[in-house]
Amino acid sequence: MSINWYKYAAPSSFYFLAGKLIPFFTVLAVILLVAGLYIGFFVAPTDFQQGEAYRIIFIHVPAAWMSMFLYVVMAFWAGIGLAFNTRLSSMFATAIAPTGALFTFIALWTGAWWGKPMWGTWWVWDARLTSELILLFLYIGFMSLQAAIDDPRRADKAGAVIALVGVVNIPIIYFSVQWWNTLHQGASVSVMQSPKMATAMLVGMLVMVLAAWMYSIALILLRARNIILERESHTSWVAELKETTR
Amino acid sequence: MLAMRRQADVLITLFFFIIVVSLFPLGVGPEMNILRAIAPGVLWVAALLASMLSLGRLFSIDYMDGTLEQLLISPSPLFLLVLGKMVSHWLVSGLPLVLMAPILGIQYDLSMEALSVLTLSLLIGTPILSLIGAIGAALTLGVRGGGVLVSLLVLPLYIPILIFGAGAVEASAAGLGYDAHFSLLGAFLLVSLVFAPWAAAASLRISME
Amino acid sequence: MLTATNLECVRGGHVLFTDLNFSVKSGELLQIHGPNGSGKTSLLRMLCGLTQPNTGKITWNDSNIRSLGEQYYSSLTYLGHMIGIKDDLTAIENLSISCALAGLEVDNKMALDALQQIGLKGRENLLARVLSQGQRRRVSLARLLLVKTKLWILDEPLTALDVTAIKLIKEKLEWFLAQGGMVILTTHQDIDISAAAIHHLHLN
Amino acid sequence: MIWNSWSDFFNMGGYGLYVWGSYLVTFMCVIGEILIAKRRARTLRQQLSLTKESILRERKDEATS
Numbered sequence: 001m002s003i004n005w006y007k008y009a010a011p012s013s014f015y016f017l018a019g020k021l022i023p024f025f026t027v028l029a030v031i032l033l034v035a036g037l038y039i040g041f042f043v044a045p046t047d048f049q050q051g052e053a054y055r056i057i058f059i060h061v062p063a064a065w066m067s068m069f070l071y072v073v074m075a076f077w078a079g080i081g082l083a084f085n086t087r088l089s090s091m092f093a094t095a096i097a098p099t100g101a102l103f104t105f106i107a108l109w110t111g112a113w114w115g116k117p118m119w120g121t122w123w124v125w126d127a128r129l130t131s132e133l134i135l136l137f138l139y140i141g142f143m144s145l146q147a148a149i150d151d152p153r154r155a156d157k158a159g160a161v162i163a164l165v166g167v168v169n170i171p172i173i174y175f176s177v178q179w180w181n182t183l184h185q186g187a188s189v190s191v192m193q194s195p196k197m198a199t200a201m202l203v204g205m206l207v208m209v210l211a212a213w214m215y216s217i218a219l220i221l222l223r224a225r226n227i228i229l230e231r232e233s234h235t236s237w238v239a240e241l242k243e244t245t246r
Numbered sequence: 247m248l249a250m251r252r253q254a255d256v257l258i259t260l261f262f263f264i265i266v267v268s269l270f271p272l273g274v275g276p277e278m279n280i281l282r283a284i285a286p287g288v289l290w291v292a293a294l295l296a297s298m299l300s301l302g303r304l305f306s307i308d309y310m311d312g313t314l315e316q317l318l319i320s321p322s323p324l325f326l327l328v329l330g331k332m333v334s335h336w337l338v339s340g341l342p343l344v345l346m347a348p349i350l351g352i353q354y355d356l357s358m359e360a361l362s363v364l365t366l367s368l369l370i371g372t373p374i375l376s377l378i379g380a381i382g383a384a385l386t387l388g389v390r391g392g393g394v395l396v397s398l399l400v401l402p403l404y405i406p407i408l409i410f411g412a413g414a415v416e417a418s419a420a421g422l423g424y425d426a427h428f429s430l431l432g433a434f435l436l437v438s439l440v441f442a443p444w445a446a447a448a449s450l451r452i453s454m455e
Numbered sequence: 456m457l458t459a460t461n462l463e464c465v466r467g468g469h470v471l472f473t474d475l476n477f478s479v480k481s482g483e484l485l486q487i488h489g490p491n492g493s494g495k496t497s498l499l500r501m502l503c504g505l506t507q508p509n510t511g512k513i514t515w516n517d518s519n520i521r522s523l524g525e526q527y528y529s530s531l532t533y534l535g536h537m538i539g540i541k542d543d544l545t546a547i548e549n550l551s552i553s554c555a556l557a558g559l560e561v562d563n564k565m566a567l568d569a570l571q572q573i574g575l576k577g578r579e580n581l582l583a584r585v586l587s588q589g590q591r592r593r594v595s596l597a598r599l600l601l602v603k604t605k606l607w608i609l610d611e612p613l614t615a616l617d618v619t620a621i622k623l624i625k626e627k628l629e630w631f632l633a634q635g636g637m638v639i640l641t642t643h644q645d646i647d648i649s650a651a652a653i654h655h656l657h658l659n
Numbered sequence: 660m661i662w663n664s665w666s667d668f669f670n671m672g673g674y675g676l677y678v679w680g681s682y683l684v685t686f687m688c689v690i691g692e693i694l695i696a697k698r699r700a701r702t703l704r705q706q707l708s709l710t711k712e713s714i715l716r717e718r719k720d721e722a723t724s
Binding site for chain 3: 307310311312313315316317318319320321322323327454455
């Protein structure tokens with residue numbers, strides 16, 4: 001099967017392609033979400049150490065994974081846009097940022113509500129938590145920089161620089177915080193996970209991860225379509241668009 | 247050549263640093279034990295903020311009067327000119343803090359060794375602040391709300407330097423070795439020395455379009 | 456030779472100009488006309504490589520100015536809208552710094568000479584903030600007397616200048632063109648300069 | 660089945676507040692994000708059709724006059 005990738009690299013054809021793909025990913029996301037929640041709440045057994053509180057894992061872990069992964073993807077597309085001056089990839093990066101920030105917030109929020117009953121505190125200055133918090137700052141920095149710049153091309157490029165600098169910094173921050181923390185307190189609080197995860201727990205979690213994936217893709221495509229409309233409003237194909245959609 | 251700056255700028259940054267550092271004992275209370283414990287962090291955070299305070303003016307004056315355009319079309323390589331800017335920023339806003347820090351450290355009852363470690367860590371660390379900060383300053387040129395935006399962009403990136411800078415002082419105060427902190431700070435300095443001028447030059451070109 | 460092909464400029468969502476083609480050869484002058492907001496300054500900034508054109512390319516002696524980079528800048532002098540004069544420096548300091556940025560070693564005597572020629576005698580050591588608008592403009596124009604570049608791009612060089620200064624600049628331009636230089640400028644005033652060829656470009 | 664009754668389910672072995680606190684906020688965020696993106700899409704289309712109509716009207720006016 002040969003697909004003409006260059007054809008889809010043009011915003012106009014991508015706009016239509018994304019329009020076709022969004023329902024597909026939305027349906028998948030809903031199915032996976034329902035399945036994941038069912039497994040999470042009705043199949044997975046009670047954890048013998050944490051009781052029922054561990055069920056937060058089904059949103060916490062997918063959110064945390066997505067938050068980090070989306071940042072890398074965002075930086076990747078922004079970097080491609082900067083290097084090859086391709087409009088679509090920069091628009092993609094811009095579309096990813098809010099979803100990434102949302103997942104980061106969810107990961108922090110659920111982490112706090114999980115930490116309170118387990119560790120007795122909402123927050124610890126642990127390497128993971130601190131770097132996740134900084135990840136949120138990086139997302140917010142990226143979005144506010146882009147929002148503050150009026151010229152879209154400049155916004156794309158400036159955002160790309162800060163996203164790339166941030167991606168270099170994340171591992172550095174992570175290791176520095178880890179080291180800093182171990183210097184302070186020998187035995188820091190650790191996530192008390194049962195030695196072996198029950199299969200149902202693992203399956204439930206993975207299904208939820210997939211659901212988060214599908215949700216992200218659907219939403220990012222939706223937002224990318226918005227951005228395309230916004231930026232290309234002066235072009236002829238957008239002007240012709242109305243006849244077909246109305 | 248590029249370091250022509252008003253003396254007032256140096257004094258403002260320096261006084262900001264002194265005032266912030268002096269506010270803490272007033273807020274926390276004159277308990278010497280507590281003060282000694284928080285001293286490295288306080289001095290480092292104050293240095294960080296003071297260095298950031300002057301970032302806004304790093305390129306904006308040149309941007310307003312058109313010198314920046316001349317900089318971009320200068321036949322000398324742009325990253326060297328940007329590096330010159332960074333060095334001058336450090337000479338104006340970093341070096342005075344390094345020189346002032348030991349005196350302020352005495353207010354916090356730090357030992358002689360801790361004082362020297364503090365000064366050395368600031369000596370290695372503050373150039374990194376100028377180097378990374380210049381990228382943020384270049385990106386936010388002519389952008390509304392630029393001043394706040396710079397802090398939002400730059401402060402997260404400052405965190406590793408803060409941790410290791412303050413960590414070195416704490417380690418020495420606790421009688422632990424601090425060589426590792428210094429070698430890491432030195433590594434950061436080298437890496438940012440190589441990449442930051444280049445990234446800031448690219449950012450300037452983007453901002454001037 | 457500077458050649459522009461198929462240039463297009465889009466600012467804030469609408470097209471300022473498109474399909475712009477021209478070339479400037481040795482000894483020629485290109486004057487760009489057009490009302491405010493027609494993209495004159497944008498075009499000049501594009502020719503300096505400060506802005507990338509949306510489409511099209513600009514070549515200097517048949518190679519793209521993007522790839523030439525600093526090599527192109529060493530044969531270019533640009534005087535922009537904002538004249539790059541610092542209030543806190545004296546006239547002569549301003550001049551030597553702007554020359555140093557252009558990669559030109561200028562000793563004190565040369566700088567003094569240039570300032571005197573342009574009519575700032577006795578004001579060389581005054582801070583730029585006490586100079587009038589026209590005098591500040593003269594400080595920036597003094598650089599033209601010193602540089603050894605082949606292409607001058609001047610954005611409204613005659614604003615705020617009096618008759619004698621305009622005459623002086625005109626003579627300087629004529630001399631430069633006779634030497635084989637190239638000039639691209641925008642101005643609202645009509646100037647009668649003798650050159651090998653004068654092109655006019657109207658933007659609207 | 661793990662749960663004996665609905666109240667058992669909502670109680671979550673004593674951790675109900677934390678579990679449901681996490682899930683509720685998460686879903687509120689997700690739904691909020693979807694709604695914002697959808698509304699943006701709608702307003703964008705409306706704006707586009709408005710500008711388009713005005714252009715068409717202008718053209719018609721020109722043709723008649």
